[in-house]
Amino acid sequence: MPTNLGRFRRFLPWICLIAATSQGAEQSLNGQKFTLPEGFQVELAAAPPLIDRPISADFDEQGRLYVTESSGTNDKSDVQLANKPHRVVRLEDTDSDGIFDRRTIYADQLMFPEGALWYRGSLYVSAPPSIWKLTDTDNDGVADHREEWHRGGTLTGCANDLHGPFLGPDGWIYWCKGAWAEQTIERPGQTPWVTRAAHVFRKHPDGAGQEAMMTGGMDNPVDIAFTADGERIISSTFVQHPGGGLRDGLLHIVYGGVYGKDHAPIDNAPRTGDLMPILVHLGAAAPCGLTRYDSAVFGEAFRDNLFACLFNMHKITRHELTPSGGTFASQTTDFLVSDNIDFHPTDVLEDADGSLLVVDTGGWYKLCCPTSQLWKPDVLGAIYRVRKSTAEKIPDPRGSRIPFEQLGPLAARFLGDRRPAVRARATDVLARAGTAAVAALGELLSDANPRTRLRAVRVLSQIPHPTAFERLRTALEDGDATVRQAAGHALSLVRDPGSFDPLCRLLESSSVANRRIAAEALGRIQDPRGVRPLLEAAARPPYDRFVEHSILYALLEIPGSSELEEWLSEDPEFVRHDPLALRAALMALEQKPGAQRPMGGILRLLRAENETARETAAWIARRHPEWGAELAQELGEMLRSVQETQTEGPRQRLLQLLKGLAPSPHIQKVLGDLAGDAETPVGGHSLILKTMAESGLKELPDSWAQALIPALASEDPDRVQEALRVVRSVPSPKSGQQEVSQAVLSITTNPGLPPAVRRQALATVPGGPGPLDEGVWPVLMSPLTQDAPVPDRLEAIDVLQRATLSMPQRLLLAPLLGQLGPLEVDRLLGIFREQSDPELGRAVVAGLRDSPALGNLRIDALKSALARFPEEIQVEAQPLLDQINSESGRQKEKLAAVLERLKPLEGDVRRGQAVFHSNRAACSACHAMGYLGGSVGPDLTRIGGVRGEQDLLESILFPSLSFVRSYEPVVIATHSGKTYSGNVRSEGPDGVVLTTGLRQEVRLGRDEIEEIRPGNVSVMPSGLDQQLSDQDLADLLSFLKGAK
The missing domain is CATH 2.30.30.100 (SH3 type barrels.)
Known part of the structure; x- marks a missing residue:
């Protein structure tokens, strides 16, 4: 039943008046301080008791706001699925003053809701593991019909399996999948597709045609916004491995793209090169709600800007997108910032009057969110409205006086209306009119305003009929790049074979983005005639990663491989084809089942002067263990050609090539064999060992361990040091550690090698050098003087700390406490930790008594070193402790006093x-x-x-x-x-x-x-x-x- 909250309405204008009186950059409202641009103001649109913990929201055609609301629980996801404690509330503003004053419980008994979309009389809500279609069939404000519109089939601990859904400009429904949970997608006429990766999916509102827009290794893609011409932008957590202040961000999603992080779930996805770039880095922000601003009420500079909710950072950011090649650049600024750590925005959406609604969920959410720190179900949320102070009021912003249902094709004249809600309503009326509206829409394609032409294209994209496709083909020739882009998206969606020729012409467009969408559409049409135009486009400057991706992915989607094979056969030596076109052809061919791969030509490319050609050949070679013998021969010849006198450039290129090949097990064996081959020259051996050391592998392969043994036994100090570097950089497996350790230990007792090399060997022995015999003792003691270089001193002490020392050896080291500097003494103290022999204790105290470094030692480090010695040693050491920290007593007194003062305080x-x-x-x-x-x-x-x-x-x-x-x-x-x-x-x-x-x-x-x-x-x-x-x-x- 609807609930009128008169007290809430009477109270709100007073709060809003206070906020509106402050026109500066800061406003106080609802117990917090907001910072926002000059000329803007924030108001409270809904708060408890009208709404408690809102999550996401959407408007219907009448301006009623459907808000998903949490119960405040952080129970495990399976418990929430069983209990279904959440709900959807419908809010109404009955007097059009911008403040919601009536609510209805539209739907209760819901699993955790993670998105809301109003579409043609129903509310679609993601509530993992499903997306529900909720409909009020008797118009009493309560959804009495529930339909499971999409079944994801998985529910993980963080419940991030589903987010959305969202209505695309093509009339299809989109949503996000996260959580790395394995889902099975049924495909009529094909085998089911099983995937664990993150995805953006879409399918027709009738439930047909589900397909993936992208594949990702991120944990949690959340929201999707669409640019005016149909490009997709998403917010997501963990778009890269955390580090350097980076983690979450916004991504420009292109069809078939593979995005970060690089994890096992994306291993089997078709690849077009490196992971697709990140559009905006946001740090550990937990971005969620995202919207495109459609009107000009804030000013033309704000039109088509994105606004993003940053849950962890208590703010809304503004993103001004500008075209940059096949993607965008973003100028990112703060738009609305709260000083309240419990302000957690989760959704942002544009109202019909051009104001922005910001949904603050409050302090309840902590499930899988360590940054939230505390569970605060009693800290309730609210919905805020951001206005431009000088904005004129728009009459009838939703066009409630327009008889839309009677207009049919005549609704086309409202596509040029300045009111976004009116344009949206007209779009839906025209799309439902279908072919009857095509003629009127076709006339709009000649309108002088490119925005009107663009909107006509968006409606045509929702009419699946050849007459609409014909009009869309003409839009590919439009004088405005955004109109052409939208037409390309529409024809890509329907895979229109009749658009082949104009799409090929669009591949030559001066707009890089147009070239990208043309490539995408040609791939989806799957006409083999598209192979050559795509390869020609790959060679056309400027290089752009997004265009490269769409071209290569299109080549992958076009069935068969004969066209690629024929094109490659025209230049069997791979010397005339453009390197970028060659890369596209070879990478596509590599991923096509049953294709004939020109192994010899590919391996020869490993020697190419062009970096792109070399990288392509290496990428393919890593995928073919059966090429081991031929690859070994090729690399062997390359390494044998490396001379000591060769310039650094070619050597560095070969090193980078080998490092790129090293992660593949079969190539590891090739490198191991070449390292042990007597015919490999000294320079080649050096490069192989350097490759091993810089490979980044987590464990030393057996083939490398065997190759290292003779290198470690060499009498050449340089080669020994290179081999030691490999042992230090790549951990030895436990199974093969003994053999490697023994080879390293043999170096320590080799008098023919310089002491520095022997000392490095002692520092490198896996698991530590163990007991030290008399032969190596001088090697360690010689740098323990003030005159020796600092790195040598520290290396010797590190060896001593890892070694198994006898009592006589420890007694020999104790006097050094009185001779070395503070950095060495601080580390040397660790050698005496856990010791209890009184004679050793007295020697340690005697050494420290003479130490010039005593004043620089930390008292906690000294106490730790002496802790196990008998009480008599502790007494003897007390004057040293007092000397180190004369303030200790006063600090203890102050600590005790403060603790005492804090006792009565809760x-x-x-x-x-x-x-x-x-x-x-x-x-x-x-x-x-x-x-x-x-x-x-x-x-x-x-x-x-x-x-x-x-x-x-x-x-x-x-x-x-x-x-x-x-x-x-x-x-x-x-x-x-x-x-x-x-x-x-x-x-x-x-x-x-x-x-x-x-x-x-x-x-x-x-x-x-x-x-x-x-x-x-x-x-x-x-x-x-x-x-x-x-x-x-x-x-x-x-x-x-x-x-x-």
């Missing part, structure tokens, strides 16, 4: 979350929770499971008292006299990257560094307790203790 985990993210504490700037936050300090997502209250408070009050492993500060002195303090972010043979503060890094080359020593001051600033009240501290501790 910490609140939610207030603590707010403190963590506040500008005063700024914890999230340096520490991550979930996937969101900084990386200067340790990740705190599960800190409550490993640290108690006192440890946590100590870290807040005295961040320099102890350090988390891998976050110990260092001090680096340079030859120029400069000194830097911070955490080592990365370290390599060429230099060090040091994090010195928030968003501050210093890169130092090895040749610049004079000394590296342990630091005693944390990058985290002290004095945080002075920024916070005792209640703030209690709340923050509660939040951190709850992070488990």
Whole structure:
């Protein structure tokens, strides 16, 4: 039954008035502060008790808003499927003031709803594992008929199996599949298609013709928006492996494209090259709702912009798309930002008056979302409306006074109307009129306004009849690129064979995007005559990854391989064909069953000067283990031609080629055989070993292990070092570790090799060098002086830490504590950890007593090293501890005093979350929770499971008292006299990257560094307790203790 909430209506205008009085960049509303562009204002359109936890929404023709609503549960997905606790609410604005004031429970007893689409009298809702069509047949406001429109068949723990659906400009219904759950798609007349990958699917509203638009390795594609000419943009999480602040984003989806991440579910998808590019990087934003702004109410600069919901970042972003080759570039800016950490926008949509509705779901959602941190079902959501302050009011924005149902083809005149809702209604009326409307639409194709012509094309795309196809073919010749693009999409959808000739002409268009859609449509038509025009288009500049994809995918879709084989046979040596066209032909041929592949020509391309040709040949060779003998011969000749005097360019090209081939098991064997071949020259051996070291493999192949044994036994120091680098870079399998370890150990006792090489071998032995005999002891001791280079000193100590030392050997090392610098002493202390012999303890204390590095040592490191020694040693060491940290007593007193003050205070985990993210504490700037936050300090997502209250408070009050492993500060002195303090972010043979503060890094080359020593001051600033009240501290501790 409808519910009128008069009290809610009386209250809302007062709230909105407060918001509207602030015309600046910031507005206070509903307990939070919003930031939005100058000239815009935000209002509250619906809030509790009208709506509690809205998720997604859509309007019907009358302007009623259908909102999917959560019950607030975070039960496991199978429990939610059994209980079906969610619902759909219909909201109405009965007086057209922009504030919803009536609600009806349209449908209850629903599984977790993840999308809403109103289409021709029914609401379509994704509720995994199905998409439901909900219809109110008796017009009482309640859906009394439920039809399972699509059955996905899977429900995973995160329930991200389905999102949507969405109505495409072609009249088909689209949705997203995620979760890597295995689904089976029935295909009439064909074998069922089984897939685990992510996809964008579409099918006709009558349920026929399901097909995939793209294949992906991402976890969770969510929303789809369509550009005016029919291109598809989606929002998705995990479009790449997290790192460097990147994770989620927006993608331009092209038919047949394969998108990131690179995971097993996409292994069997047809490939056209690398994964398709990411349109917009958004970080760990959890993007969801996405819409294209269709009107000009915000101004022409906003028309066709995208607006995206960033769940984790509490904001809506604006994306101004501009054509860039076959895809787009995006200028991304913040549009609406809340300072409330519980503002979680999940949907955004345009109302008929040109305002934007923003759906804030509130704080209830935490299922599979570590960044949400807390489950807050009582923090309710709302729906906000963003207006342009100076926008004129549009009369009758939905055309309610227009008798649409009586117009039929006459509705065509409303395609030029400035009201988007009127145009949408006219589009539907004309599409349902079918062939009767074709003549009127054909006349509009001559309209002076390209937008009107574009809208006529979009209607024609929904009329599956030859007369409509004929008009669409003429639109391929339109003077406007967007009209041609929309016509190309329409003809691609219906696979119209009559459009073959105009599509071939469109392949030569000056618009790169038009060339891309022409290629796509030709592939779907599947006419073999299209092969040569497509190959000619592949050679036509400029190069564009999206055009390349569509051309190659079209070649894959055209049945048979004889045309490709004939084209390749015209240039059997592969010297006259354009490299890009050759790449398209060879990659397509490679993926066609039963095709004749010119193995000899492909292998010869491995020597080509052109990089594209070489990469293509390598990609194909990796797929053919049966070519092993021929490939070995080809690579052998290439390696035997490598001379020591050869210029670096050709050697580098060959190295890159070999690295690209290395992941394939059969090529690993080829490389192993060549490494052991006496006829392979020294330069060839060197390249093979370098290839192995830089291969990135997770485990050393047996064939490589066998090839390494003679290299490790060589008397040539350079070759030994190259082989050692392979052992260090590629872990040996447990089954073959003993043989490799023994070969490396043999190097350590070879007096004919330089001490530095023997020391490297000791540092490289898989599993550690074990006991050290007298013959290798001098090799390790010789660099342990202040005059030796820092890397040599550290390498020797690292070996000692990994070795099995005898008591006499430890006693020999103890005096070094009084001779070495702070960085070496700090590491050397680890050798004495877990020891308890009194004689050794006294030697350690004696060494430390004379150490010039004592003042730079960390007290926690020293305590750890001495912890197992008898009490008498502890007493003897106490003056050293007191000397290291004279402030320790005062810090302990302060810690105890603060703990005592906090005892009567009850910490609140939610207030603590707010403190963590506040500008005063700024914890999230340096520490991550979930996937969101900084990386200067340790990740705190599960800190409550490993640290108690006192440890946590100590870290807040005295961040320099102890350090988390891998976050110990260092001090680096340079030859120029400069000194830097911070955490080592990365370290390599060429230099060090040091994090010195928030968003501050210093890169130092090895040749610049004079000394590296342990630091005693944390990058985290002290004095945080002075920024916070005792209640703030209690709340923050509660939040951190709850992070488990």
